[in-house]
Amino acid sequence: MSYWSKYPxxxxxxxxxxxxxxxxxxSRRKIVQDASMDLIQAGGKRIRPALxxxxxxxxxxxxxxxxxxxxxxxxxxxxxxxxxDIIDNASVxxxxxTAQSKYGKDIAVYTGDYLFSKAFLLVSHIDGGQKVTHLSxxxxxxxxxxxxxxxxxxxxxxxxxxxxxxxxxxxxxLFALCCQVGAETANCSPKMIRSLRRYGMSxxxxxxxxxxxxxxxxxxxxxxxxVGSDILEGVYTMPLxxxxxxxxxxxxxxxxxxxxxxxxxxxxxxISFVKEAGGIKYTQEFERKYYHKARQTLxxxxxxxxxxxxxxxxxxxxxRVK
Amino acid sequence: MSYWSKYPxxxxxxxxxxxxxxxxxxSRRKIVQDASMDLIQAGGKRIRPALxxxxxxxxxxxxxxxxxxxxxxxxxxxxxxxxxDIIDNASVxxxxxTAQSKYGKDIAVYTGDYLFSKAFLLVSHIDGGQKVTHLSxxxxxxxxxxxxxxxxxxxxxxxxxxxxxxxxxxxxxLFALCCQVGAETANCSPKMIRSLRRYGMSxxxxxxxxxxxxxxxxxxxxxxxxVGSDILEGVYTMPLxxxxxxxxxxxxxxxxxxxxxxxxxxxxxxISFVKEAGGIKYTQEFERKYYHKARQTLxxxxxxxxxxxxxxxxxxxxxRVK
Numbered sequence: 001m002s003y004w005s006k007y008p009x010x011x012x013x014x015x016x017x018x019x020x021x022x023x024x025x026x027s028r029r030k031i032v033q034d035a036s037m038d039l040i041q042a043g044g045k046r047i048r049p050a051l052x053x054x055x056x057x058x059x060x061x062x063x064x065x066x067x068x069x070x071x072x073x074x075x076x077x078x079x080x081x082x083x084x085d086i087i088d089n090a091s092v093x094x095x096x097x098t099a100q101s102k103y104g105k106d107i108a109v110y111t112g113d114y115l116f117s118k119a120f121l122l123v124s125h126i127d128g129g130q131k132v133t134h135l136s137x138x139x140x141x142x143x144x145x146x147x148x149x150x151x152x153x154x155x156x157x158x159x160x161x162x163x164x165x166x167x168x169x170x171x172x173x174l175f176a177l178c179c180q181v182g183a184e185t186a187n188c189s190p191k192m193i194r195s196l197r198r199y200g201m202s203x204x205x206x207x208x209x210x211x212x213x214x215x216x217x218x219x220x221x222x223x224x225x226x227v228g229s230d231i232l233e234g235v236y237t238m239p240l241x242x243x244x245x246x247x248x249x250x251x252x253x254x255x256x257x258x259x260x261x262x263x264x265x266x267x268x269x270x271i272s273f274v275k276e277a278g279g280i281k282y283t284q285e286f287e288r289k290y291y292h293k294a295r296q297t298l299x300x301x302x303x304x305x306x307x308x309x310x311x312x313x314x315x316x317x318x319x320r321v322k
Numbered sequence: 323m324s325y326w327s328k329y330p331x332x333x334x335x336x337x338x339x340x341x342x343x344x345x346x347x348x349s350r351r352k353i354v355q356d357a358s359m360d361l362i363q364a365g366g367k368r369i370r371p372a373l374x375x376x377x378x379x380x381x382x383x384x385x386x387x388x389x390x391x392x393x394x395x396x397x398x399x400x401x402x403x404x405x406x407d408i409i410d411n412a413s414v415x416x417x418x419x420t421a422q423s424k425y426g427k428d429i430a431v432y433t434g435d436y437l438f439s440k441a442f443l444l445v446s447h448i449d450g451g452q453k454v455t456h457l458s459x460x461x462x463x464x465x466x467x468x469x470x471x472x473x474x475x476x477x478x479x480x481x482x483x484x485x486x487x488x489x490x491x492x493x494x495x496l497f498a499l500c501c502q503v504g505a506e507t508a509n510c511s512p513k514m515i516r517s518l519r520r521y522g523m524s525x526x527x528x529x530x531x532x533x534x535x536x537x538x539x540x541x542x543x544x545x546x547x548x549v550g551s552d553i554l555e556g557v558y559t560m561p562l563x564x565x566x567x568x569x570x571x572x573x574x575x576x577x578x579x580x581x582x583x584x585x586x587x588x589x590x591x592x593i594s595f596v597k598e599a600g601g602i603k604y605t606q607e608f609e610r611k612y613y614h615k616a617r618q619t620l621x622x623x624x625x626x627x628x629x630x631x632x633x634x635x636x637x638x639x640x641x642r643v644k
Contacts, residue, residue, distance in 0.1 A: 029466050031473060083431050106472050109405050109431060110465045113438070117461035120442060124454035132446035132454050139439035143432045144351050150428055151353060 013053045013067055020071035024118050035111040039078050049074045052182035054306050055196045059186025065126055072122040073178050079115035082108050138177050145169025153234035156244050156254055163238055167208045175204030195300040206290035210320055212237035213283055216271050223322045228267035239279035249277040291318055335375045335389055342393035346440050357433040361400050371396045374504035376628045377518045381508025387448055394444040395500050401437035402464055404430050460499050467491025475556035478566050478576055485560055489530045497526030517622040528612035532642055534559035535605055538593050545644045550589035561601035571599040613640055
């Protein structure tokens with residue numbers, strides 16, 4: 001991952017994580033391997049395993065343990081993506097065809113389960129009870145969050161507060177967990193664990209807000225996805241929810257949303273309402289608040305090169321365009 | 323479960339398992355709770371948790387630990403059923419509407435994941451590492467088995483041997499695991515653990531063979547399911563595979579199978595070929611062999627009331643009609 005290559009003490013660990021990922025998804029059944037490998041090799045940013053490593057390096061860093069844990073967390077993440085794509089009927093993820101589109105929903109369901117099981121297998125070899133408890137609770141919360149999101153689909157009266165709560169479960173929690181388990185494995189102090197977890201929670205929230213903004217304003221040539229997919233799937237994110245709370249815009253926006261079978265021009269019109277109503281700016285302000293919160297958490301960490309890395313990561317995430 | 327009520331020392335433990343199951347699937351999100359509860363309360367035969375309890379009672383039986391483990395295994399089983407039903411587009415299971423039919427595939431995917439996570443959560447509280455490793459490997463094998471089955475769909479040249487292997491992963495392994503972890507938790511000797519595991523593997527295999535027979539020969543008034551669903555879904559089980567190996571029947575059976583859009587009369591005709599070719603008898607013979615194997619394993623167990631219970635269970639399973 002080119003981003004981490006400027007930090008050799010992290011890059012070497014990330015290389016080990018990649019190796020574990022590749023080894024772990026090997027299966028006698030080629031189709032499972034293929035379905036998993038496609039997505040894993042598409043890479044993504046690997047922020048989550050990197051956070052695990054970075055957090056652990058604040059304490060007594062044990063390379064094998066931490067890289068195994070980091071790989072397990074990335075496997076969980078990949079499994080949830082594969083299952084998400086079944087729900088969303090998504091055909092493309094990270095620029096590659098999704099498992100459900102390429103192989104069918106059945107393979108996708110089982111591949112996701114397979115990766116969950118492999119992740120638990122990895123984790124059970126490390127410390128047993130505590131980590132598995134964490135991870136089980138996390139999956140449970142992710143599921144509850146996803147189901148909340150499903151239930152909230154096409155719900156035009158959702159509040160921004162409930163929306164933020166959903167983001168917490170859906171996205172931020174995993175970032176937080178990566179930081180937390182990394183720090184715990186390295187026997188960091190409770191204060192450090194707490195600070196790192198909060199860092200993860202804050203940048204995780206900002207990460208999702210950015211994703212939601214990109215969905216509405218991103219350039220298809222950059223993002224690889226057509227604009228407004230969330231709207232099409234009935235996922236009403238902060239910019240839109242904010243717009244729907246504005247009496248000047250609510251009716252005309254709703255009229256379009258309730259139209260059903262939205263066409264491109266409808267999407268563009270909705271997005272222009274969102275911009276006019278200040279929904280984009282409002283969300284960007286929230287996003288900035290969370291970057292700020294993340295920076296605040298770093299103040300509670302001891303002097304360590306990784307504090308600067310975490311700080312720079314915030315900048316990097318803030319300028320993300322896809 | 324009326325079957326176990328004749329053995330009070332098992333029934334009291336099963337009651338505890340039911341309580342744990344009901345408590346565990348509670349979720350703040352009602353739809354998850356409903357989707358899980360429907361299936362869990364439909365009950366099934368609860369053979370798997372019963373095997374865990376029965377096996378553990380051969381050693382140092384700790385009620386809380388074993389009933390928690392038994393509940394976890396039943397949760398895993400329920401989760402795999404919910405995911406199976408997505409794959410099969412099944413609308414009815416245990417006489418109730420399936421999660422995927424009632425709530426949609428999305429809720430079904432997440433409810434399955436949710437139950438998996440709750441199961442791991444339960445298990446992580448008991449012994450940590452070893453059990454989780456077992457269970458993770460088990461899920462992995464189940465997934466691989468299900469994917470094998472998926473890949474083997476509509477494959478008319480499958481061998482009986484590969485089919486038995488698939489049954490092993492798909493069904494028998496969980497029976498074996500229930501016996502094994504029950505015995506391990508109670509610190510039974512390696513010899514006892516091995517015998518009980520083999521018992522589970524044998525009756526589990528027989529169980530699936532019986533299921534496959536019932537699918538072809540069962541009375542819809544008793545089974546609640548139309549005959550030949552496996553054929554319709556492209557799942558070619560032992561009776562059919564045996565028939566396809568018979569030169570006198572292969573072509574005419576294949577002609578029907580390859581027809582696509584099979585009607586009732588086609589199904590009935592295929593089943594009559596299977597009967598004529600001796601496919602039913604051949605499979606019943608296999609089934610009997612596995613009951614015999616199961617009985618053989620009991621010889622290696624010490625004198626204990628549960629040996630008789632396991633022996634009677636074989637008889638009970640042999641006369642099952644749905």
